[in-house]
Amino acid sequence: MKFRYDKHNKYHRFGRTCVITAISLVVLLWVWWILSIVVQKGLDFNNSPLASPQDTFAALADLIKNGDPMEHRSLSSWVWSSLFKFLKGFVLALAVALPFGLLMGSFKTAKEFLSPWIEILRPIAPIAWAPIFVIMFQATNGSVMVVFVGIFFPLLTNIIFGVEKIDKTLVDAAKTLGASNGQIFLKVLVPSTIPYLMNGIKIGLGIGWMCIVAAELYNTTLSGIGYYVKFMIDNSSYDYAFAGIILIAVLGLLTTGVAEYLSKRISKRMGMDV
Amino acid sequence: MPEEQTLITAKEPEKKPMAEPEKKPAAKQPKERVRADRTDELYKNIPEGDTLMKIDHLRVVYKTDESETVAVDDFTLDVKKGELISIVGPSGCGKTTILRCIAGLLQPTSGKITIGDKECAGPGSDRGMVFQDFALFPWRTVRQNVEFGMEIAGVPKEERTERAMRYIRAVGLEKFADSRIHELSGGMKQRVGIARALVMHPAVILMDEPFGALDAQTRNIMQEQLTKIIQHSARTIIFVTHSVDEALFLSDRVVVLTKRPSTIYKVIDVPWKRPRDRASPEFTALRKQILNYLEVQNVMEG
Numbered sequence: 183m184k185f186r187y188d189k190h191n192k193y194h195r196f197g198r199t200c201v202i203t204a205i206s207l208v209v210l211l212w213v214w215w216i217l218s219i220v221v222q223k224g225l226d227f228n229n230s231p232l233a234s235p236q237d238t239f240a241a242l243a244d245l246i247k248n249g250d251p252m253e254h255r256s257l258s259s260w261v262w263s264s265l266f267k268f269l270k271g272f273v274l275a276l277a278v279a280l281p282f283g284l285l286m287g288s289f290k291t292a293k294e295f296l297s298p299w300i301e302i303l304r305p306i307a308p309i310a311w312a313p314i315f316v317i318m319f320q321a322t323n324g325s326v327m328v329v330f331v332g333i334f335f336p337l338l339t340n341i342i343f344g345v346e347k348i349d350k351t352l353v354d355a356a357k358t359l360g361a362s363n364g365q366i367f368l369k370v371l372v373p374s375t376i377p378y379l380m381n382g383i384k385i386g387l388g389i390g391w392m393c394i395v396a397a398e399l400y401n402t403t404l405s406g407i408g409y410y411v412k413f414m415i416d417n418s419s420y421d422y423a424f425a426g427i428i429l430i431a432v433l434g435l436l437t438t439g440v441a442e443y444l445s446k447r448i449s450k451r452m453g454m455d456v
Numbered sequence: 457m458p459e460e461q462t463l464i465t466a467k468e469p470e471k472k473p474m475a476e477p478e479k480k481p482a483a484k485q486p487k488e489r490v491r492a493d494r495t496d497e498l499y500k501n502i503p504e505g506d507t508l509m510k511i512d513h514l515r516v517v518y519k520t521d522e523s524e525t526v527a528v529d530d531f532t533l534d535v536k537k538g539e540l541i542s543i544v545g546p547s548g549c550g551k552t553t554i555l556r557c558i559a560g561l562l563q564p565t566s567g568k569i570t571i572g573d574k575e576c577a578g579p580g581s582d583r584g585m586v587f588q589d590f591a592l593f594p595w596r597t598v599r600q601n602v603e604f605g606m607e608i609a610g611v612p613k614e615e616r617t618e619r620a621m622r623y624i625r626a627v628g629l630e631k632f633a634d635s636r637i638h639e640l641s642g643g644m645k646q647r648v649g650i651a652r653a654l655v656m657h658p659a660v661i662l663m664d665e666p667f668g669a670l671d672a673q674t675r676n677i678m679q680e681q682l683t684k685i686i687q688h689s690a691r692t693i694i695f696v697t698h699s700v701d702e703a704l705f706l707s708d709r710v711v712v713l714t715k716r717p718s719t720i721y722k723v724i725d726v727p728w729k730r731p732r733d734r735a736s737p738e739f740t741a742l743r744k745q746i747l748n749y750l751e752v753q754n755v756m757e758g
């Protein structure tokens with residue numbers, strides 16, 4: 183039986199995507215494997231810092247089963263502490279960006295006044311604050327604050343943008359139906375900003391996840407997946423370090439994937455495409 | 457559709473007299489935005505055919521950095537209770553501007569608008585509006601859109617739903633009551649817009665080219681539907697349109713505007729009973745006459 187690819191059949195399209203992704207991943211593993219050999223042989227390492235795929239996956243299996251090789255802490259305890267800090271930073275960023283975004287989007291004076299602050303602070307890489315924050319707030323809360331900075335700016339700019347993009351005729355319509363300014367805020371402005379907020383959350387989560395891992399490298403306490411990687415490298419367990427890096431990638435993919443899905447669903451529910 | 461007609465004529469449940477918007481001296485502008493439901497009842501002592509709304513020497517100047525545009529100059533019009541009055545005029549002459557002033561969405565440079573003996577300042581639910589580009593809330597369903605004004609006015613949930621459904625049926629959208637706006641065609645969207653304005657029983661309804669975005673056939677259907685609705689429950693409507701044909705088909709009077717700055721050029725009475733026959737000789741004759749007036753405007757400009 184002969185198989186014919188039909189680009190108008192969505193199952194065919196999906197199958198095609200799966201096959202290409204699988205091949206791509208296999209090629210990636212192969213490139214990694216070659217590179218690990220090249221680094222080890224070429225640079226003449228006994229214990230190469232670029233662990234090979236097979237060593238990494240063996241380490242990952244051991245990590246899942248028995249915890250890390252030094253402290254024998256379970257994988258979940260390493261991961262959870264990161265996720266928890268990440269979540270705290272996110273909630274904090276949302277709690278601050280929402281009122282400021284709505285304010286700056288609604289009132290020109292507020293925007294003009296606060297813009298210089300934002301423009302000065304925004305270009306600073308969030309991780310540049312890590313050493314200071316770790317001293318100021320201790321390791322755990324210091325990492326939370328780095329995540330906060332990372333998520334805050336994309337959230338803020340997207341909320342401001344959303345408020346400014348509001349369809350003026352919808353506001354007019356609400357006025358002719360008698361809505362007070364407060365009611366317009368709650369029943370028109372807030373709902374129409376939500377898809378933009380979701381877009382900000384989507385971008386923010388990606389940045390936040392990078393921030394938490396990076397910030398944990400400055401930690402001194404045994405907590406978090408970022409610190410785990412540094413801990414393993416300090417002990418020359420490169421294969422275990424790489425196992426951690428793979429976990430970071432997978433978790434990052436999961437958070438942004440979930441955010442992407444939610445943001446699509448909500449935009450559709452609100453009848454808008456951002 | 458007989459069912460539709462009974463729905464529209466069906467007597468709406470009596471409501472307790474509502475709090476009257478406070479009567480301040482006419483010169484003082486009321487600060488509070490009118491957000492009551494059924495504002496038409498405030499003027500029920502005015503008989504049909506008497507003046508309900510006065511637009512007095514309206515003048516609007518748009519100022520930009522480089523220039524001043526006089527959009528409307530000395531526009532004076534009395535709107536009678538229960539009539540549908542159309543405004544036609546050359547493109548860009550200031551029709552939307554006039555309507556936005558009446559709605560309170562735009563502060564006129566000078567002039568005064570009163571309903572009954574109450575001066576209008578700022579927007580309020582006593583002047584409902586139907587927008588050319590629909591202006592429906594995309595995150596709400598059809599029914600929730602129609603309920604919006606009643607929500608604002610604090611109408612209890614049950615009455616709200618019941619009344620919204622009655623108007624949704626009246627415009628023939630009962631199957632789509634729980635649909636979202638993006639699932640509707642243009643004509644269906646504007647029916648939601650009309651139901652949303654009608655259900656509030658405003659004293660005056662303003663329509664800015666409500667059928668302008670629709671294709672010719674849908675447009676005719678909508679015109680007939682609107683005719684039916686106003687035949688069964690009299691409403692005071694100011695209707696802006698580009699189409700002389702539409703104006704003659706729908707209205708009791710047609711106001712022809714001059715080129716910008718727009719003032720009134722002619723007011724034409726249309727005495728015929730509804731529904732009207734567009735092919736009748738008197739219809740075509742009057743249309744020709746109004747088109748001539750508009751032609752004169754364009755020539756004068758040149």
Ligand SMILES: Nc1ncnc2c1ncn2[C@@H]1O[C@H](COP(=O)(O)OP(=O)(O)OP(=O)(O)O)[C@@H](O)[C@H]1O
Nearest residue numbers: 518519525527546547548549550551552553554716
């Ligand atoms: N916000 C504004 N600022 C400056 N000029 C404006 C503004 N709005 C309208 N105008 C000008 O005022 C004039 C009247 O505009 P308006 O929209 O009221 O006309 P219209 O009769 O509704 O036009 P159309 O037939 O195209 O709908 C136009 O010349 C327009 O350029």
Ligand SMILES: [Mg+2]
Nearest residue numbers: 551552553664
């Ligand atoms: Mg217009």
